[in-house]
Amino acid sequence: MTVANAIVVQNLTYSYGEGALRRPVLKGVDLTIKAGEIVIMTGPSGSGKTTLLTLIGALRAAQEGSVKVLGQELAGASQRQMIQTRLDIGYIFQQHNLLKSLTAAQNVAMSLELRDGLTTAQRRDMAHKILADVGLADHVDKVPAQLSGGQKQRVSVARALVAKPKLILADEPTASLDKVSGQEAVNILKKLAREQGTTILLVTHDYRIHDIADRVVELEDGIITPAKPA
Amino acid sequence: MASTLSQFGFSAKLAWRQLTHEKAKLFAAVLGVLFACVLVFMQLGFRDSLYASIGTLPNSLQGDLFIQHKQTEALWRAIPFHRQQVYRALSHPDVERVMPFYIGQTPWKNPETQAKRTLMVLGAEPSDAVMSLPGMTATAAQLTRENTIAFDTLSRPEFGPIAALLAQGPVDTEVNDRRMDIVGTFRLGASFAADGNALVSDQNFIRIFPNRLPTMVDIGIIRVKPGADVIAVRDALRGLLDENVHVFDKQGITDYEFAYWKNNVPIGFIFGFGVVMGLVVGMVIVYQILFTDINNHLNEFATLKAMGYSQGYLYKVVFASSVYLALIGFIPGYFLSLGLYELAESVTYIAMPMPLSKVISVFTMVLVMCILSGCLAMRKMRQANPADMF
Incomplete structure:
Protein backbone atom coordinates (compact mmCIF):
# COMPACT_ATOMS: atom_id res chain seq x y z
CA MET A 1 0.00 0.00 0.00
CA THR A 2 1.52 3.31 -1.05
CA VAL A 3 0.05 6.31 0.59
CA ALA A 4 1.37 9.74 -0.21
CA ASN A 5 0.65 10.95 3.29
CA ALA A 6 1.58 8.71 6.20
CA ILE A 7 -0.30 10.82 8.73
CA VAL A 8 -3.19 13.22 8.20
CA VAL A 9 -4.59 14.81 11.34
CA GLN A 10 -7.48 17.23 10.89
CA ASN A 11 -9.13 19.40 13.51
CA LEU A 12 -8.38 16.87 16.24
CA THR A 13 -9.55 17.69 19.74
CA TYR A 14 -9.02 15.61 22.84
CA SER A 15 -9.94 16.19 26.49
CA TYR A 16 -9.25 14.39 29.71
CA GLY A 17 -11.81 14.12 32.50
CA GLU A 18 -15.56 14.50 32.62
CA GLY A 19 -17.98 17.33 33.24
CA ALA A 20 -16.59 20.18 35.31
CA LEU A 21 -13.19 18.51 35.47
CA ARG A 22 -13.00 18.27 31.68
CA ARG A 23 -9.63 19.55 30.60
CA PRO A 24 -8.99 19.96 26.88
CA VAL A 25 -5.47 18.99 25.80
CA LEU A 26 -5.69 19.09 22.01
CA LYS A 27 -7.75 21.94 20.59
CA GLY A 28 -7.98 21.40 16.87
CA VAL A 29 -4.69 19.95 15.68
CA ASP A 30 -3.93 19.85 11.97
CA LEU A 31 -0.83 17.93 10.93
CA THR A 32 0.16 16.21 7.69
CA ILE A 33 3.29 14.10 7.38
CA LYS A 34 4.31 12.72 4.02
CA ALA A 35 5.44 9.14 3.62
CA GLY A 36 9.18 8.86 4.22
CA GLU A 37 9.41 12.16 6.07
CA ILE A 38 11.27 12.52 9.35
CA VAL A 39 9.48 15.01 11.55
CA ILE A 40 10.39 16.20 15.02
CA MET A 41 7.66 17.57 17.25
CA THR A 42 8.63 19.86 20.11
CA GLY A 43 6.72 21.92 22.56
CA PRO A 44 6.58 22.71 26.26
CA SER A 45 5.60 19.95 28.60
CA GLY A 46 1.86 19.62 29.01
CA SER A 47 1.27 20.88 25.49
CA GLY A 48 -0.29 17.55 24.45
CA LYS A 49 2.58 16.03 22.46
CA THR A 50 2.33 12.64 24.10
CA THR A 51 -1.46 12.60 23.79
CA LEU A 52 -1.15 13.34 20.07
CA LEU A 53 1.45 10.60 19.70
CA THR A 54 -0.74 8.00 21.43
CA LEU A 55 -3.70 8.98 19.22
CA ILE A 56 -1.59 8.62 16.06
CA GLY A 57 -0.20 5.35 17.39
CA ALA A 58 -3.71 3.88 17.79
CA LEU A 59 -3.05 3.46 21.51
CA ARG A 60 -5.87 5.82 22.45
CA ALA A 61 -9.27 6.29 20.84
CA ALA A 62 -9.81 9.67 19.14
CA GLN A 63 -12.82 11.68 20.33
CA GLU A 64 -13.45 14.41 17.74
CA GLY A 65 -11.78 15.23 14.48
CA SER A 66 -9.92 12.95 12.14
CA VAL A 67 -6.74 10.92 12.52
CA LYS A 68 -5.74 9.06 9.38
CA VAL A 69 -2.67 6.87 9.82
CA LEU A 70 -1.35 4.89 6.84
CA GLY A 71 -4.72 5.32 5.14
CA GLN A 72 -6.74 4.04 8.12
CA GLU A 73 -9.16 6.42 9.84
CA LEU A 74 -8.67 5.90 13.58
CA ALA A 75 -11.48 8.17 14.81
CA GLY A 76 -14.25 5.73 15.67
CA ALA A 77 -12.14 2.72 14.67
CA SER A 78 -12.82 -0.64 16.32
CA GLN A 79 -10.40 -2.17 18.81
CA ARG A 80 -9.54 -4.72 16.14
CA GLN A 81 -8.69 -2.07 13.55
CA MET A 82 -6.58 -0.24 16.10
CA ILE A 83 -4.60 -3.40 16.92
CA GLN A 84 -4.18 -4.02 13.19
CA THR A 85 -2.82 -0.48 12.70
CA ARG A 86 -0.35 -0.97 15.57
CA LEU A 87 1.23 -3.80 13.62
CA ASP A 88 2.39 -1.30 10.98
CA ILE A 89 3.93 1.04 13.53
CA GLY A 90 7.23 0.75 15.34
CA TYR A 91 7.43 2.33 18.77
CA ILE A 92 10.43 3.70 20.61
CA PHE A 93 9.70 4.73 24.15
CA GLN A 94 11.50 7.03 26.55
CA GLN A 95 12.29 4.00 28.65
CA HIS A 96 13.55 1.11 26.58
CA ASN A 97 10.67 -1.11 27.82
CA LEU A 98 12.45 -4.29 26.84
CA LEU A 99 11.21 -7.57 28.31
CA LYS A 100 13.64 -8.26 31.13
CA SER A 101 13.44 -12.01 30.80
CA LEU A 102 14.32 -12.07 27.11
CA THR A 103 17.67 -11.66 25.37
CA ALA A 104 18.25 -8.81 22.94
CA ALA A 105 17.54 -11.11 20.00
CA GLN A 106 14.40 -12.55 21.62
CA ASN A 107 13.15 -9.02 22.38
CA VAL A 108 13.62 -8.01 18.77
CA ALA A 109 11.97 -11.22 17.56
CA MET A 110 8.86 -10.37 19.60
CA SER A 111 8.07 -7.83 16.86
CA LEU A 112 8.14 -10.62 14.29
CA GLU A 113 6.01 -13.21 16.06
CA LEU A 114 2.83 -11.45 15.04
CA ARG A 115 3.78 -11.78 11.39
CA ASP A 116 2.61 -14.96 9.74
CA GLY A 117 4.78 -17.04 7.47
CA LEU A 118 8.14 -16.71 9.23
CA THR A 119 10.03 -19.67 10.62
CA THR A 120 11.81 -19.51 13.95
CA ALA A 121 15.14 -19.53 12.13
CA GLN A 122 14.07 -16.66 9.85
CA ARG A 123 12.96 -14.59 12.81
CA ARG A 124 16.25 -15.24 14.57
CA ASP A 125 18.29 -14.35 11.49
CA MET A 126 16.34 -11.12 10.98
CA ALA A 127 16.80 -10.20 14.64
CA HIS A 128 20.53 -10.92 14.49
CA LYS A 129 20.92 -8.91 11.29
CA ILE A 130 19.19 -5.80 12.59
CA LEU A 131 21.08 -6.04 15.90
CA ALA A 132 24.29 -6.09 13.85
CA ASP A 133 23.01 -3.00 11.99
CA VAL A 134 22.61 -1.13 15.28
CA GLY A 135 26.10 -2.25 16.32
CA LEU A 136 25.13 -4.95 18.80
CA ALA A 137 26.29 -8.05 16.90
CA ASP A 138 28.22 -9.20 19.99
CA HIS A 139 25.33 -8.67 22.39
CA VAL A 140 22.47 -10.64 20.82
CA ASP A 141 22.28 -13.16 23.65
CA LYS A 142 22.45 -10.72 26.54
CA VAL A 143 19.43 -9.85 28.65
CA PRO A 144 18.64 -6.14 29.23
CA ALA A 145 20.26 -6.19 32.68
CA GLN A 146 23.62 -6.95 31.00
CA LEU A 147 23.38 -3.99 28.58
CA SER A 148 24.14 -0.29 29.05
CA GLY A 149 21.42 2.36 28.67
CA GLY A 150 22.53 3.26 25.16
CA GLN A 151 22.71 -0.40 24.14
CA LYS A 152 19.23 -1.03 25.49
CA GLN A 153 17.82 1.90 23.54
CA ARG A 154 19.56 0.59 20.39
CA VAL A 155 17.88 -2.80 21.01
CA SER A 156 14.54 -1.01 21.17
CA VAL A 157 15.40 0.84 17.93
CA ALA A 158 16.11 -2.57 16.38
CA ARG A 159 12.86 -3.94 17.78
CA ALA A 160 10.90 -1.03 16.30
CA LEU A 161 12.53 -1.42 12.88
CA VAL A 162 12.88 -5.17 12.40
CA ALA A 163 9.37 -5.76 11.06
CA LYS A 164 9.91 -2.94 8.53
CA PRO A 165 7.03 -0.78 9.79
CA LYS A 166 5.78 2.06 7.62
CA LEU A 167 5.83 4.46 10.54
CA ILE A 168 8.04 4.93 13.58
CA LEU A 169 6.77 6.85 16.60
CA ALA A 170 9.33 7.85 19.18
CA ASP A 171 8.80 9.71 22.45
CA GLU A 172 11.90 11.33 23.94
CA PRO A 173 14.11 8.42 22.84
CA THR A 174 17.25 10.20 24.08
CA ALA A 175 15.92 11.50 27.38
CA SER A 176 17.47 8.78 29.50
CA LEU A 177 20.74 8.69 27.53
CA ASP A 178 23.93 10.74 27.61
CA LYS A 179 24.79 12.96 24.65
CA VAL A 180 26.99 10.49 22.77
CA SER A 181 24.77 7.41 23.07
CA GLY A 182 21.66 9.49 22.38
CA GLN A 183 23.21 10.89 19.20
CA GLU A 184 24.30 7.39 18.19
CA ALA A 185 20.85 5.90 18.72
CA VAL A 186 19.03 8.54 16.64
CA ASN A 187 21.65 8.46 13.87
CA ILE A 188 21.19 4.69 13.54
CA LEU A 189 17.44 5.23 13.59
CA LYS A 190 17.66 7.82 10.82
CA LYS A 191 20.01 5.71 8.69
CA LEU A 192 17.89 2.55 8.86
CA ALA A 193 14.64 4.47 8.40
CA ARG A 194 15.99 6.14 5.28
CA GLU A 195 17.00 2.73 3.88
CA GLN A 196 13.52 1.33 4.48
CA GLY A 197 11.73 4.53 3.48
CA THR A 198 10.08 4.67 6.90
CA THR A 199 8.23 7.73 8.15
CA ILE A 200 9.32 8.97 11.59
CA LEU A 201 7.49 11.18 14.04
CA LEU A 202 9.74 11.92 16.95
CA VAL A 203 8.83 13.92 20.04
CA THR A 204 11.80 15.46 21.79
CA HIS A 205 13.04 18.36 23.85
CA ASP A 206 16.57 17.48 22.86
CA TYR A 207 17.58 20.22 20.39
CA ARG A 208 20.90 18.39 19.77
CA ILE A 209 19.08 15.85 17.61
CA HIS A 210 16.96 18.33 15.64
CA ASP A 211 19.42 18.04 12.76
CA ILE A 212 18.16 14.54 11.86
CA ALA A 213 14.71 15.88 10.96
CA ASP A 214 13.38 17.09 7.64
CA ARG A 215 10.99 19.36 9.48
CA VAL A 216 10.31 20.49 13.03
CA VAL A 217 6.77 21.22 14.18
CA GLU A 218 5.82 22.78 17.45
CA LEU A 219 2.79 21.92 19.51
CA GLU A 220 1.84 24.63 21.92
CA ASP A 221 -1.23 24.83 24.07
CA GLY A 222 -3.05 22.15 22.10
CA ILE A 223 -2.45 23.45 18.56
CA ILE A 224 0.37 23.17 16.02
CA THR A 225 2.09 26.53 15.61
CA PRO A 226 3.18 27.53 12.09
CA ALA A 227 5.93 25.29 10.77
CA LYS A 228 9.53 26.39 11.00
CA PRO A 229 12.18 25.15 8.61
CA ALA A 230 14.55 22.66 10.15
CA MET B 1 -5.74 -22.73 12.45
CA ALA B 2 -2.00 -22.87 12.25
CA SER B 3 -1.53 -19.24 13.24
CA THR B 4 -3.68 -19.57 16.35
CA LEU B 5 -1.73 -22.65 17.30
CA SER B 6 1.64 -21.01 16.76
CA GLN B 7 0.43 -17.96 18.70
CA PHE B 8 -0.35 -20.25 21.59
CA GLY B 9 3.15 -21.68 21.27
CA PHE B 10 4.59 -18.15 21.37
CA SER B 11 2.66 -17.17 24.47
CA ALA B 12 3.64 -20.43 26.18
CA LYS B 13 7.26 -19.77 25.29
CA LEU B 14 7.10 -16.24 26.67
CA ALA B 15 5.39 -17.52 29.83
CA TRP B 16 8.16 -20.06 30.30
CA ARG B 17 10.91 -17.48 29.84
CA GLN B 18 9.29 -15.08 32.27
CA LEU B 19 8.74 -17.81 34.85
CA THR B 20 12.28 -19.11 34.71
CA HIS B 21 13.84 -15.64 34.60
CA GLU B 22 13.63 -15.14 38.35
CA LYS B 23 14.60 -18.42 39.96
CA ALA B 24 13.83 -17.39 43.54
CA LYS B 25 10.27 -16.43 42.66
CA LEU B 26 9.78 -19.59 40.63
CA PHE B 27 11.02 -21.60 43.60
CA ALA B 28 8.50 -19.92 45.90
CA ALA B 29 5.67 -20.56 43.44
CA VAL B 30 6.64 -24.20 43.03
CA LEU B 31 6.78 -24.59 46.81
CA GLY B 32 3.24 -23.22 47.03
CA VAL B 33 1.93 -25.71 44.49
CA LEU B 34 3.94 -28.52 46.06
CA PHE B 35 2.50 -27.69 49.46
CA ALA B 36 -1.05 -27.85 48.11
CA CYS B 37 -0.24 -31.12 46.30
CA VAL B 38 1.11 -32.82 49.41
CA LEU B 39 -1.74 -31.58 51.56
CA VAL B 40 -4.36 -32.86 49.12
CA PHE B 41 -2.57 -36.16 48.60
CA MET B 42 -2.28 -36.78 52.34
CA GLN B 43 -5.89 -35.87 53.10
CA LEU B 44 -7.16 -38.07 50.28
CA GLY B 45 -4.75 -40.82 51.30
CA PHE B 46 -5.99 -40.89 54.88
CA ARG B 47 -9.60 -40.68 53.75
CA ASP B 48 -9.23 -43.50 51.23
CA SER B 49 -7.35 -45.75 53.61
CA LEU B 50 -10.06 -45.12 56.20
CA TYR B 51 -12.73 -46.02 53.71
CA ALA B 52 -10.80 -49.08 52.56
CA SER B 53 -10.35 -50.27 56.13
CA ILE B 54 -14.09 -49.90 56.77
CA GLY B 55 -14.83 -52.59 54.23
CA THR B 56 -12.29 -55.03 55.62
CA LEU B 57 -14.51 -56.70 58.24
CA PRO B 58 -17.84 -56.83 56.36
CA ASN B 59 -16.07 -58.06 53.22
CA SER B 60 -14.45 -60.95 55.08
CA LEU B 61 -17.75 -62.24 56.47
CA GLN B 62 -18.81 -65.18 54.31
CA GLY B 63 -22.54 -64.87 53.93
CA ASP B 64 -25.29 -63.63 51.68
CA LEU B 65 -27.46 -61.75 54.14
CA PHE B 66 -26.75 -60.09 57.47
CA ILE B 67 -29.01 -59.33 60.40
CA GLN B 68 -28.04 -56.58 62.82
CA HIS B 69 -29.78 -54.54 65.48
CA LYS B 70 -31.28 -51.30 64.21
CA ASN B 244 -35.77 -53.99 65.71
CA VAL B 245 -33.38 -55.61 63.25
CA HIS B 246 -32.03 -54.67 59.81
CA VAL B 247 -31.64 -57.31 57.10
CA PHE B 248 -28.85 -56.37 54.70
CA ASP B 249 -27.25 -57.97 51.70
CA LYS B 250 -23.47 -57.71 51.45
CA GLN B 251 -23.58 -54.34 49.68
CA GLY B 252 -26.11 -53.11 52.19
CA ILE B 253 -24.00 -53.88 55.27
CA THR B 254 -20.90 -52.36 53.66
CA ASP B 255 -22.85 -49.21 52.70
CA TYR B 256 -24.21 -48.98 56.23
CA GLU B 257 -20.67 -49.10 57.64
CA PHE B 258 -19.54 -46.45 55.15
CA ALA B 259 -22.45 -44.19 56.01
CA TYR B 260 -21.45 -44.34 59.68
CA TRP B 261 -17.86 -43.25 59.03
CA LYS B 262 -18.85 -40.76 56.40
CA ASN B 263 -21.70 -39.03 58.23
CA ASN B 264 -22.13 -40.01 61.88
CA VAL B 265 -18.43 -39.66 62.55
CA PRO B 266 -17.51 -36.49 60.63
CA ILE B 267 -14.22 -38.01 59.50
CA GLY B 268 -15.17 -37.92 55.83
CA PHE B 269 -16.05 -34.25 56.25
CA ILE B 270 -12.79 -33.50 58.05
CA PHE B 271 -10.67 -34.96 55.27
CA GLY B 272 -12.79 -33.29 52.59
CA PHE B 273 -12.36 -30.01 54.42
CA GLY B 274 -8.60 -30.59 54.53
CA VAL B 275 -8.55 -31.08 50.77
CA VAL B 276 -10.47 -27.84 50.19
CA MET B 277 -8.22 -25.91 52.59
CA GLY B 278 -5.10 -27.23 50.89
CA LEU B 279 -6.41 -26.11 47.52
CA VAL B 280 -7.47 -22.69 48.82
CA VAL B 281 -4.07 -22.05 50.40
CA GLY B 282 -2.34 -23.20 47.22
CA MET B 283 -4.60 -20.99 45.15
CA VAL B 284 -3.86 -17.93 47.25
CA ILE B 285 -0.11 -18.54 47.00
CA VAL B 286 -0.20 -19.05 43.23
CA TYR B 287 -2.48 -16.04 42.79
CA GLN B 288 -0.16 -13.85 44.85
CA ILE B 289 2.82 -14.90 42.80
CA LEU B 290 1.13 -14.50 39.41
CA PHE B 291 -0.39 -11.19 40.46
CA THR B 292 2.93 -9.76 41.64
CA ASP B 293 4.55 -11.06 38.49
CA ILE B 294 2.01 -9.32 36.25
CA ASN B 295 2.25 -6.17 38.33
CA ASN B 296 6.04 -6.11 38.00
CA HIS B 297 5.85 -6.66 34.26
CA LEU B 298 2.91 -4.35 33.60
CA ASN B 299 4.93 -2.00 31.43
CA GLU B 300 6.32 -4.92 29.46
CA PHE B 301 2.82 -6.20 28.79
CA ALA B 302 1.66 -2.69 27.84
CA THR B 303 4.60 -2.52 25.43
CA LEU B 304 3.48 -5.77 23.84
CA LYS B 305 0.00 -4.32 23.41
CA ALA B 306 1.45 -1.22 21.76
CA MET B 307 3.29 -3.53 19.37
CA GLY B 308 0.00 -5.06 18.30
CA TYR B 309 -0.38 -7.99 20.69
CA SER B 310 -3.99 -8.54 21.71
CA GLN B 311 -5.37 -8.82 25.22
CA GLY B 312 -6.10 -12.46 24.43
CA TYR B 313 -2.43 -13.15 23.75
CA LEU B 314 -1.51 -11.77 27.16
CA TYR B 315 -4.22 -13.85 28.81
CA LYS B 316 -2.69 -16.89 27.17
CA VAL B 317 0.69 -15.98 28.69
CA VAL B 318 -0.86 -15.96 32.18
CA PHE B 319 -2.79 -19.13 31.41
CA ALA B 320 0.35 -20.91 30.24
CA SER B 321 2.20 -19.71 33.35
CA SER B 322 -0.41 -21.25 35.61
CA VAL B 323 -0.31 -24.55 33.71
CA TYR B 324 3.48 -24.59 33.99
CA LEU B 325 3.30 -23.92 37.73
CA ALA B 326 0.83 -26.79 38.14
CA LEU B 327 3.16 -29.13 36.26
CA ILE B 328 6.39 -28.06 37.95
CA GLY B 329 4.81 -28.15 41.39
CA PHE B 330 2.95 -31.40 40.93
CA ILE B 331 5.89 -33.61 39.98
CA PRO B 332 7.94 -33.07 43.18
CA GLY B 333 4.67 -32.96 45.12
CA TYR B 334 3.78 -36.41 43.83
CA PHE B 335 7.12 -37.96 44.78
CA LEU B 336 7.13 -36.33 48.19
CA SER B 337 3.61 -37.64 48.82
CA LEU B 338 4.66 -41.11 47.72
CA GLY B 339 7.36 -41.06 50.41
CA LEU B 340 4.94 -39.69 52.99
CA TYR B 341 2.43 -42.45 52.15
CA GLU B 342 5.07 -45.05 52.95
CA LEU B 343 5.93 -43.24 56.15
CA ALA B 344 2.25 -43.10 57.14
CA GLU B 345 1.79 -46.80 56.36
CA SER B 346 4.72 -47.70 58.57
CA VAL B 347 3.19 -45.69 61.42
CA THR B 348 -0.52 -46.53 61.11
CA TYR B 349 -0.33 -50.09 59.73
CA ILE B 350 -3.22 -49.14 57.48
CA ALA B 351 -2.55 -49.47 53.74
CA MET B 352 -2.31 -46.18 51.80
CA PRO B 353 -2.41 -47.10 48.13
CA MET B 354 -1.52 -44.60 45.37
CA PRO B 355 -3.61 -45.71 42.40
CA LEU B 356 -3.33 -43.91 39.07
CA SER B 357 -6.88 -42.62 39.49
CA LYS B 358 -5.80 -40.71 42.60
CA VAL B 359 -2.75 -39.29 40.83
CA ILE B 360 -4.95 -38.08 37.98
CA SER B 361 -7.63 -36.61 40.22
CA VAL B 362 -5.12 -34.75 42.41
CA PHE B 363 -3.34 -33.41 39.32
CA THR B 364 -6.68 -32.24 37.94
CA MET B 365 -7.46 -30.46 41.21
CA VAL B 366 -4.04 -28.78 41.29
CA LEU B 367 -4.34 -27.80 37.63
CA VAL B 368 -7.78 -26.28 38.18
CA MET B 369 -6.44 -24.54 41.27
CA CYS B 370 -3.58 -22.96 39.29
CA ILE B 371 -5.82 -21.99 36.37
CA LEU B 372 -8.33 -20.36 38.73
CA SER B 373 -5.49 -18.38 40.31
CA GLY B 374 -4.40 -17.40 36.82
CA CYS B 375 -7.91 -16.25 35.90
CA LEU B 376 -8.04 -14.09 39.04
CA ALA B 377 -4.62 -12.63 38.28
CA MET B 378 -5.57 -11.92 34.65
CA ARG B 379 -7.85 -9.12 35.79
CA LYS B 380 -4.73 -7.18 36.67
CA MET B 381 -3.57 -7.58 33.09
CA ARG B 382 -6.36 -5.30 31.85
CA GLN B 383 -4.59 -2.43 33.56
CA ALA B 384 -1.68 -2.78 31.15
CA ASN B 385 -2.57 0.29 29.10
CA PRO B 386 -0.28 1.05 26.19
CA ALA B 387 -1.44 4.70 26.13
CA ASP B 388 0.42 5.15 29.41
CA MET B 389 3.66 4.00 27.85
CA PHE B 390 4.63 7.27 26.17
Missing part, protein backbone atom coordinates in the same frame (compact mmCIF):
# COMPACT_ATOMS: atom_id res chain seq x y z
CA GLN B 71 -29.48 -49.43 67.00
CA THR B 72 -26.14 -50.73 65.75
CA GLU B 73 -24.27 -47.74 64.36
CA ALA B 74 -21.19 -49.66 63.24
CA LEU B 75 -19.91 -53.22 63.61
CA TRP B 76 -17.21 -52.30 66.15
CA ARG B 77 -19.94 -51.09 68.53
CA ALA B 78 -22.74 -53.48 67.60
CA ILE B 79 -25.82 -53.70 69.83
CA PRO B 80 -26.54 -57.39 70.60
CA PHE B 81 -29.96 -58.84 69.84
CA HIS B 82 -31.57 -62.19 70.65
CA ARG B 83 -30.41 -65.08 68.50
CA GLN B 84 -34.02 -66.21 68.10
CA GLN B 85 -34.19 -63.63 65.34
CA VAL B 86 -31.38 -65.44 63.55
CA TYR B 87 -32.90 -68.86 63.89
CA ARG B 88 -36.29 -67.59 62.85
CA ALA B 89 -34.80 -66.83 59.46
CA LEU B 90 -34.44 -70.60 58.96
CA SER B 91 -38.17 -70.74 58.47
CA HIS B 92 -37.72 -69.20 55.02
CA PRO B 93 -37.46 -72.05 52.52
CA ASP B 94 -34.52 -70.51 50.62
CA VAL B 95 -32.34 -70.05 53.70
CA GLU B 96 -29.72 -72.80 53.85
CA ARG B 97 -27.91 -71.92 57.02
CA VAL B 98 -27.72 -69.26 59.76
CA MET B 99 -24.64 -68.41 61.80
CA PRO B 100 -24.60 -66.21 64.92
CA PHE B 101 -21.59 -63.91 65.09
CA TYR B 102 -20.12 -62.08 68.09
CA ILE B 103 -17.96 -58.96 68.21
CA GLY B 104 -16.26 -57.52 71.31
CA GLN B 105 -13.42 -55.22 72.35
CA THR B 106 -11.05 -56.29 75.08
CA PRO B 107 -7.45 -55.85 76.28
CA TRP B 108 -4.80 -58.19 74.92
CA LYS B 109 -1.53 -58.58 76.78
CA ASN B 110 1.61 -58.38 74.69
CA PRO B 111 3.37 -61.67 75.66
CA GLU B 112 6.79 -60.00 75.44
CA THR B 113 6.26 -56.66 77.18
CA GLN B 114 3.15 -57.57 79.22
CA ALA B 115 1.60 -54.28 78.05
CA LYS B 116 -2.14 -54.39 77.50
CA ARG B 117 -3.90 -52.92 74.50
CA THR B 118 -7.45 -53.24 73.24
CA LEU B 119 -8.20 -55.27 70.16
CA MET B 120 -11.35 -56.54 68.48
CA VAL B 121 -12.36 -60.13 69.22
CA LEU B 122 -14.59 -61.91 66.70
CA GLY B 123 -16.54 -65.00 67.75
CA ALA B 124 -18.21 -67.65 65.59
CA GLU B 125 -18.98 -71.35 65.58
CA PRO B 126 -15.65 -72.69 64.21
CA SER B 127 -17.29 -75.26 61.97
CA ASP B 128 -19.29 -72.45 60.34
CA ALA B 129 -16.14 -71.13 58.74
CA VAL B 130 -18.03 -67.88 58.33
CA MET B 131 -14.86 -65.98 57.96
CA SER B 132 -12.81 -66.75 54.88
CA LEU B 133 -9.85 -65.11 56.47
CA PRO B 134 -6.75 -65.15 54.30
CA GLY B 135 -3.82 -67.09 55.66
CA MET B 136 -5.77 -68.77 58.47
CA THR B 137 -3.48 -71.35 60.04
CA ALA B 138 -5.69 -72.48 62.91
CA THR B 139 -8.01 -75.41 62.25
CA ALA B 140 -11.63 -75.56 63.36
CA ALA B 141 -10.64 -78.38 65.73
CA GLN B 142 -7.95 -76.22 67.37
CA LEU B 143 -10.34 -73.30 67.79
CA THR B 144 -13.04 -75.56 69.25
CA ARG B 145 -10.74 -76.43 72.16
CA GLU B 146 -11.19 -74.48 75.37
CA ASN B 147 -9.24 -71.21 75.67
CA THR B 148 -7.78 -71.03 72.17
CA ILE B 149 -7.51 -67.96 69.96
CA ALA B 150 -6.23 -67.00 66.48
CA PHE B 151 -4.38 -63.73 66.02
CA ASP B 152 -4.38 -61.22 63.12
CA THR B 153 -0.75 -60.71 62.09
CA LEU B 154 -1.66 -57.44 60.34
CA SER B 155 -2.50 -55.92 63.74
CA ARG B 156 -0.33 -53.10 65.05
CA PRO B 157 3.05 -54.26 66.45
CA GLU B 158 2.09 -53.22 70.00
CA PHE B 159 0.31 -56.58 70.44
CA GLY B 160 3.62 -58.43 70.19
CA PRO B 161 5.57 -60.32 67.54
CA ILE B 162 3.09 -63.20 67.65
CA ALA B 163 4.03 -64.78 64.31
CA ALA B 164 7.72 -64.86 65.26
CA LEU B 165 6.96 -66.29 68.70
CA LEU B 166 4.72 -68.98 67.23
CA ALA B 167 7.52 -70.04 64.91
CA GLN B 168 9.61 -70.82 68.01
CA GLY B 169 6.98 -72.77 69.88
CA PRO B 170 3.56 -72.58 71.61
CA VAL B 171 2.55 -69.14 72.81
CA ASP B 172 -0.11 -68.08 75.27
CA THR B 173 -1.23 -64.67 76.49
CA GLU B 174 -3.95 -63.02 78.50
CA VAL B 175 -7.09 -61.78 76.80
CA ASN B 176 -9.35 -59.87 79.17
CA ASP B 177 -7.20 -61.38 81.95
CA ARG B 178 -7.97 -64.93 80.79
CA ARG B 179 -5.12 -67.18 79.69
CA MET B 180 -5.57 -68.17 76.05
CA ASP B 181 -3.43 -70.40 73.78
CA ILE B 182 -2.63 -68.78 70.45
CA VAL B 183 -3.19 -71.63 68.03
CA GLY B 184 -2.82 -69.85 64.69
CA THR B 185 -2.77 -66.65 62.74
CA PHE B 186 -4.66 -64.95 59.92
CA ARG B 187 -4.46 -61.66 58.03
CA LEU B 188 -7.31 -59.14 58.28
CA GLY B 189 -5.68 -55.77 58.98
CA ALA B 190 -5.93 -52.92 61.46
CA SER B 191 -8.60 -50.31 60.83
CA PHE B 192 -9.66 -47.01 62.31
CA ALA B 193 -12.01 -48.97 64.60
CA ALA B 194 -9.55 -51.65 65.73
CA ASP B 195 -5.79 -51.68 66.24
CA GLY B 196 -5.82 -55.44 65.99
CA ASN B 197 -8.08 -58.47 65.61
CA ALA B 198 -8.40 -61.94 67.07
CA LEU B 199 -10.80 -64.80 66.30
CA VAL B 200 -12.30 -67.28 68.75
CA SER B 201 -15.08 -69.87 68.86
CA ASP B 202 -18.49 -68.79 70.19
CA GLN B 203 -17.83 -70.84 73.33
CA ASN B 204 -14.50 -69.16 73.97
CA PHE B 205 -16.04 -65.76 73.21
CA ILE B 206 -18.39 -66.20 76.17
CA ARG B 207 -15.42 -67.29 78.30
CA ILE B 208 -13.52 -64.10 77.44
CA PHE B 209 -16.59 -61.93 77.92
CA PRO B 210 -18.25 -63.53 80.96
CA ASN B 211 -20.95 -60.88 81.15
CA ARG B 212 -22.10 -61.51 77.59
CA LEU B 213 -25.02 -63.89 77.18
CA PRO B 214 -24.66 -66.62 74.53
CA THR B 215 -28.23 -65.86 73.53
CA MET B 216 -27.37 -62.30 72.52
CA VAL B 217 -25.54 -62.04 69.20
CA ASP B 218 -24.08 -59.06 67.32
CA ILE B 219 -24.66 -60.16 63.74
CA GLY B 220 -26.62 -62.98 62.21
CA ILE B 221 -25.05 -64.30 59.05
CA ILE B 222 -27.31 -66.09 56.58
CA ARG B 223 -26.37 -68.26 53.65
CA VAL B 224 -29.14 -68.81 51.10
CA LYS B 225 -29.59 -71.92 48.98
CA PRO B 226 -27.70 -71.98 45.67
CA GLY B 227 -29.73 -70.35 42.90
CA ALA B 228 -32.04 -68.49 45.30
CA ASP B 229 -32.77 -64.79 44.74
CA VAL B 230 -30.82 -63.09 47.54
CA ILE B 231 -32.72 -59.81 47.29
CA ALA B 232 -36.10 -61.55 47.37
CA VAL B 233 -35.03 -63.52 50.45
CA ARG B 234 -33.82 -60.32 52.06
CA ASP B 235 -37.13 -58.59 51.46
CA ALA B 236 -39.07 -61.62 52.70
CA LEU B 237 -36.95 -61.75 55.88
CA ARG B 238 -37.60 -58.07 56.51
CA GLY B 239 -41.27 -58.93 56.87
CA LEU B 240 -40.58 -62.10 58.80
CA LEU B 241 -38.25 -60.77 61.50
CA ASP B 242 -38.89 -58.26 64.29
CA GLU B 243 -38.94 -54.53 63.69
